[in-house]
Amino acid sequence: MKQRIAWITDSTAYIPEDLREKYGIHIVPLDVIFDDGAYEDGVELTSEELYEKIEQSKTVPKTSQPAIGKFVQLYETLAKEYDCAIAVHLSSQLSGTYQTSKTAAAQTAFPVEVVDSQIVSYPITTLLCKGFELAEKGVDYREIAETLRREASRNENYIVIGKLSQLHKGGRLTNAQLILGTLLQIRPIFTIKNGVVELFEKVRTENKAFRRIFEQLDRARSLHRVVQVEILHGNVIDKALELKETIKSKYGDLEVLVYPLSPVLGVHGGQGTIALTWTNEETES
Template identity: 45%
Template sequence: MKKKIAWITDSTAYIPEDLKNNPDLYVIPIGIVFGNHVFEDGVDLTTEDLYRRIREVKEIPKSSQPPVGRFTELFEKLSTDYDCAIAIHVSDKISGTFAGCQSASQFVPFEVEVVDSKSMSYAITTLIYKGIALARQGLDSKEIADQLRLETAKSQNYIVLGCLDQFYKGGRMTGTQYLLGSLLRIKPIIRVNSEGVFELFERVRSEKKAYGRMTELLKQAFDKYHIQQLQIMHGNVRDKAEAFKQDIKKHFPSMDIVIGEISSAIAVHAGEGTLAIIWHNEPKSI
């Protein structure tokens, strides 16, 4: 007997232990390119390996979207065990992964609903959890996908980069923004906006002020929305993430806060030392 829905995402998503153990979740790895060698994020390249290589080789790698054939192979395999699949991927404006998945779905006689998360990291994780919950309520794949596309607008995120150099050379920042940040030692706060595009949100003078400003932004959102959980994602700076968590707890003692590490596919561009906060804005009950 076939299972109803398979869940697909890519390695920019944060996958907690419970999702790692979910037999219906499949993660397509993003490619990490060092010279002529392509590694698969989370398969043959860990974040520790990535940071070590960058420090030792002094080379800034690139990321590459999964080949279309990788998706078609997966769809063919899933078609024997599942009725359909829902694929939730990193923003189409950031990576070609969404387009590759959508293209592959045209070649295989297997129903795949492809959802543009318009974000990355834990924002995708939240959509996966919500999708699974909707499936348990009995919604079909199209109804779930349509609901998740609406949910993307509720995601909010702010990022303090660990390495401006990597972000700039990866094509994610203009030369002017890079020059200002480097010469003036400004710590830019960036975000993935509602259209799924990286944008410079604000410039601050120090990392400490950047973290303080992100806390203010969380407070503003908390006054308007119901926020069930905050996620702090980091690039090999667990100590900073823990300290930031404790600071936030002073303002929101009952806030559920998850700490996780960004994947290699994100760290390639954001750099070691990155710290980001992500949350989902839900309407307050009346």
């Protein structure tokens, strides 16, 4: 008899509604904190509303992990209907959400395997989908969690920041850096490696940034099996769809998905940010 596994993640993951309904995924929201109060990510604040409020605010809002009580209450409720659970959260290096989820699980009698995705956004969903496949084959929930922990290291991602002004407003750029960067059209490319955000490279102009990322995609495809690319955007759907067409014309065999960044991620990336991400799978022998 298959285990009744509950699936949990947090609001930084983008979960399409059909997937959420099919597998009954439980999403615990983080908070976005403005001067006028805290808003639950994706529940009380949409991405569009976030950017409007940021434009009107003199400071960039803060973000906060869910309170431990939210997890404890969820796990106690799930224990009545499920045998066990797997919770996949954003990188433990970027938020305390993973540790809070673990601590909450230890406080209940409900068996929960908590997985550090080492990433954010749709790559978390990719891990969950891998978990669903294994669960349908009857694999034990602990083994599924171990597999997902190994799979997490296969993600490759590149993030092009949309507005340097938001980095400046958030205190991550000085006035001089903002002025120089704007004049020279500098586009920093970041990547998340081993759960930590790192500067990959600084290039001139957005087009050069994407050409540089395509070079990385070419390299990845020469070494691994890459079947899907995800484009994640900060409220710039037209730009994201244009980029999708460029990728499809260059790599006709790739599936390309386009999704928005959650409000919590929008706080740190800013409007106009575009991220490309994919999974480097083992080549078939």
